[in-house]
Amino acid sequence: MNRILFAKEGRAVYISHLDLMRTMQRAFIRAGVKIRHTEGFNPHPYMNFALPLGLGMESRCELMEFSLIEPDGPEELPARLNAVLPEGIRVLRAYESDLKFKYIKWLDMEAHLFYYNEAHPAAAIETFFSAPALVIEKKTKRQTANVDIKPLIASLKAADAAKGEVLVSARIAAQDPGLSPPQLISALEQLDSALKPDFVRFKRLEVFDKDMAVFR
Amino acid sequence: MDARLERILPQVQKPARYTGGEYREVIKDRAEVDIRMAFCFPDTYEIGMSNLGLQILYGAINAQEGMWCERCFAPWGDMEEQMRREKLPLYALESGDPLTEFDALGFSLGYEMAYTSVLNMLDLAGIPVRSADRRSLTPLVFAGGTSCINPEPMADFLDLCAIGEGEELDVEILKLLRRAKKEGWDKPRFLQNAAKIPGVYVPSLYTPVYNGDGTLARVDAAQGAPEKVTKRIIEDLDRAFYPTHAIVPSTEIVHDRVVLELFRGCVRGCRFCQAGFAYRPVRRHSTQFLLEKARAALEDSGYEEITLSSLSTSDFKGLPELADGLLEWCEPRKISLSLPSLRADNFSMGLMERVQKVRKSGLTFAPEAGSQRLRDVINKNVTEEALLNSCRIAFEGGWNNLKLYFMLGLPTETDEDVTAIARLAEKVLHTWREYAVNKARGVRITVSTSMFVPKPHTPFEWEAQVSIDEYLRRVKLLRESITSKSITYNWHEPHVSLIEAALSRGDRRVGAVIERVWRSGGKLDSWTDYFSMERWLEAFSACGLDPGFYALRTRGEDELFPWDVIDVGVEKRYLARERGEAYAGRVTPDCRARCMGCGANRLLERRGCDE
Numbered sequence A: 001m002n003r004i005l006f007a008k009e010g011r012a013v014y015i016s017h018l019d020l021m022r023t024m025q026r027a028f029i030r031a032g033v034k035i036r037h038t039e040g041f042n043p044h045p046y047m048n049f050a051l052p053l054g055l056g057m058e059s060r061c062e063l064m065e066f067s068l069i070e071p072d073g074p075e076e077l078p079a080r081l082n083a084v085l086p087e088g089i090r091v092l093r094a095y096e097s098d099l100k101f102k103y104i105k106w107l108d109m110e111a112h113l114f115y116y117n118e119a120h121p122a123a124a125i126e127t128f129f130s131a132p133a134l135v136i137e138k139k140t141k142r143q144t145a146n147v148d149i150k151p152l153i154a155s156l157k158a159a160d161a162a163k164g165e166v167l168v169s170a171r172i173a174a175q176d177p178g179l180s181p182p183q184l185i186s187a188l189e190q191l192d193s194a195l196k197p198d199f200v201r202f203k204r205l206e207v208f209d210k211d212m213a214v215f216r
Numbered sequence B: 001m002d003a004r005l006e007r008i009l010p011q012v013q014k015p016a017r018y019t020g021g022e023y024r025e026v027i028k029d030r031a032e033v034d035i036r037m038a039f040c041f042p043d044t045y046e047i048g049m050s051n052l053g054l055q056i057l058y059g060a061i062n063a064q065e066g067m068w069c070e071r072c073f074a075p076w077g078d079m080e081e082q083m084r085r086e087k088l089p090l091y092a093l094e095s096g097d098p099l100t101e102f103d104a105l106g107f108s109l110g111y112e113m114a115y116t117s118v119l120n121m122l123d124l125a126g127i128p129v130r131s132a133d134r135r136s137l138t139p140l141v142f143a144g145g146t147s148c149i150n151p152e153p154m155a156d157f158l159d160l161c162a163i164g165e166g167e168e169l170d171v172e173i174l175k176l177l178r179r180a181k182k183e184g185w186d187k188p189r190f191l192q193n194a195a196k197i198p199g200v201y202v203p204s205l206y207t208p209v210y211n212g213d214g215t216l217a218r219v220d221a222a223q224g225a226p227e228k229v230t231k232r233i234i235e236d237l238d239r240a241f242y243p244t245h246a247i248v249p250s251t252e253i254v255h256d257r258v259v260l261e262l263f264r265g266c267v268r269g270c271r272f273c274q275a276g277f278a279y280r281p282v283r284r285h286s287t288q289f290l291l292e293k294a295r296a297a298l299e300d301s302g303y304e305e306i307t308l309s310s311l312s313t314s315d316f317k318g319l320p321e322l323a324d325g326l327l328e329w330c331e332p333r334k335i336s337l338s339l340p341s342l343r344a345d346n347f348s349m350g351l352m353e354r355v356q357k358v359r360k361s362g363l364t365f366a367p368e369a370g371s372q373r374l375r376d377v378i379n380k381n382v383t384e385e386a387l388l389n390s391c392r393i394a395f396e397g398g399w400n401n402l403k404l405y406f407m408l409g410l411p412t413e414t415d416e417d418v419t420a421i422a423r424l425a426e427k428v429l430h431t432w433r434e435y436a437v438n439k440a441r442g443v444r445i446t447v448s449t450s451m452f453v454p455k456p457h458t459p460f461e462w463e464a465q466v467s468i469d470e471y472l473r474r475v476k477l478l479r480e481s482i483t484s485k486s487i488t489y490n491w492h493e494p495h496v497s498l499i500e501a502a503l504s505r506g507d508r509r510v511g512a513v514i515e516r517v518w519r520s521g522g523k524l525d526s527w528t529d530y531f532s533m534e535r536w537l538e539a540f541s542a543c544g545l546d547p548g549f550y551a552l553r554t555r556g557e558d559e560l561f562p563w564d565v566i567d568v569g570v571e572k573r574y575l576a577r578e579r580g581e582a583y584a585g586r587v588t589p590d591c592r593a594r595c596m597g598c599g600a601n602r603l604l605e606r607r608g609c610d611e
C-alpha cells in the first residue's frame, strides 16, 4: 500500500475529517495522480486515514493510505500534491508500507495551556497528573461512565512557557482504548477546577507502535 | 490568526466557513496593492460560495494589478454571538483584516430577503449602516446583483449601485476610487464622478417626491446625474473573464461542483420571470469556448461533477455538440454531468437519458400553471401534450420520481385553474400507469406550489399579489382536489413571499422598515430559522407603511415606479404591451421565432441579439 505522511496546520486545522477526505480526493485529481477505487455499488477512491484528528487540532504526523494505479515515482508525490493542496496541508513523505494502522498504540502530543487571569506553575500540573489514578466522568451518547485515564498516559511533562502559559507534552494511548487530548483538560476541570485553562491549543507530534518505535 | 478568532472557532458550528485558506484563494502582497475590496455576500458561506457571480467577479478584480479582492460572508447566529462577545469585528477571509481597513465593500444582492443581512454585516464591522452617516471616502459601500434593478429599498444604505453585469463595471468603479484616493477627493466629489460611469446609480443624487396617495410623483435627479441609469452588459462573453481557477472550498457548500454558464439572458419571455427580462438580451458562449473552459475548470478544481447553468439550458444552440464533447471527456474520468432547467421536449429527454445512465434521481418539470389558459397568460409555452410526452419518455426510461412546480396567485387565476393542477398531476400519474417499465417500484409525484411574487421590470410589475388568506384558500382547494396517494402536495409558506413582494417593489421609504427589522434582531431572513413575520409587520406599522400598498395593490397604468430610474434594456411600453397580451390570453413567440422589439437590443453595440 502507498502511504503519505502529512501535516495539518494553520487554518487547515478547521477542516473536518469528512471534509479532509473530499479535499484529498480533489487534490489527487488536480495533481493527476490516479488511485484505485473501491469495488461495489458506489465506487469511490480508496483512502484510509489513521486516527482521525479532532477538529481544531494541529498535527505533524497524519497518515493516509491509498493505492497508486501507476506505481512509478512516489518520490515526486509530495511535491506534486503540495502544489495543489490548500494552505496548511503539507505532504512530508510518500512511501510504501504494509503495517496496519491498528498497530499504532501510542502518540506524542502537546497541549499549550493558556491562563488569562491567574498564572499556574507547570509544576502544579505535573503533580496533578502524577496521581496514582485519574478517574473522570466520560459521557458517551447514552450513558456516563467513570474511567481511569492514568493507564492511558505513558508519560507527561509540563513546562512553563510564556507568562500564564504552560506547555504539556505527553505520550498517550492512541486507540483501543485511546485517550483524546481534550480528556486531559477534562481531568483538570473535573478533579482540580482551579487548574482548568481558559484556552488550549493541541498538537499531535508522532505515532508509535506498542514497542514505542515510530510507526510508519 | 487573530487570538479572539482562535478562541471562538472551537465553539461554533462548521468553523471552516470562517477561516479562508481554501485552494485558489487569492493572497496578494499588501505592499503591491493600492485598492482593497471585500466582496460581501449577505448570506452564509455555503450559499455564497455556490454563487457563480462571486467566483467571476473575484477573479476579474484580482486579475487587475494593484487590486486585491477578498471575501466576506454573513456569519451564522452562533458565530455572530461569539464575535460580538469577543468584540471581534467582521473580517475578510483572505487576510483576516477587518472590513474597516478596506477601500470598498461590494455587496451582492441577489434576493430581497438578504437586505437585513447587509445592515447586520456593516454593523458587525463597526460601520454605520446609513450612507449619510459614513462621511469618509472609504470604505465605499456599494452593491450589485439582480435585486439592484430596484435599488430604492436599499438606497439609504448604499453609496452606489452597480447596475447589470459587473466584470467591467466594478473595475471601472474601483479605478475611479483609486484616483479619488490619490487625489484626495472627498466622498461627494467621488460620487458625483462615479455617477458619470454608465451603469452607476448613486442614490443620494436622486430625490423621490411622493403624491398624497403614497405613489411616486417624480424623482429629482441632481445636476450631472443621468435621468436613467442603463444596465451594463458584457457584449462578447467569450472575451470576458472566465473563472477556470475558481476557489475550491475545503468544506461542503450547496453547489459543490463546476458550474458552466452557457449563456446569459433567455429567449423565452415567461411573463412572471424577472431574470427572463432583466438579463436580456441573450448572449452566448461559443461551444468551443465552453468545452475548453469546462475541461480547464475540472482539471484545475478536481471536482468530479459539472453542471450546466443558464435560465433555459435546452435553448442553447450548440447543446448537442456541447453535451457530446463534455460526455466524451467526462465519462472516462468518471465525472458526472448534470443538466438542470431542461425543457420538457424530446431532445432534452433523450439527453437526460444519456447523461443519467446510472443515477435516475428525481426529475423536475415546472409547468408553473395547471391550465393551458393560464399557461398562455404567463407565456409559459409548454403544452399539456408536450409535458405528458416527456413524462412518458421519463417513465419508459425508468424514472419514478417526478416533481412538478406551480405558482398560485398568478394574474387572472380562477378556481378552475387551481384544480387544473390536480388534474394535470393525475394525468401524469395515468401516464406512469400506462408506460412505466417497472411498476413494482411504485411512483412518487410531488406537486409544489409557491405564492406568485410580482417583480419589477416584468409585464406583471403592475399586478397585485394575492393575499395570504386567498393563497391559503387556493392551497386548500388544491389539496382537496388531489386524491391519489401517489401524489404528494407541498406548498411554500406565503409569509416570506408577501414580504419579498413588498420589498421587491418597494420605494425608498421601505429602507426605514428594513432598518427597523434589523434593529429588532432581523438577519438572514431567507432562513426560516430567522425570518419573523411579526417583526416585519411591526416594523412596517412603526414606520407608518403598509406592506399591502407595495404587495397587494394593482398599480395604475401610468404610475411612475421607483425602479423606473433603472433601464434594464426592455422598455416599459413593451412590458405594458406584454401585460395586455397576457390579459388577452395571447402568447408571444420567443426571440428566435420573431423579434418583438422589446428594446434590449439597444444595449448591444456591435451585434444582434443571440448571435
Ligand code: SF4
Pocket: B280, B281, B282, B591, B592, B594, B595, B596, B597, B598, B599, B600, B601, B609
Ligand atoms: S430585442 Fe427582440 S430578440 Fe432581442 S431580446 Fe428583445 S425581443 Fe428578443
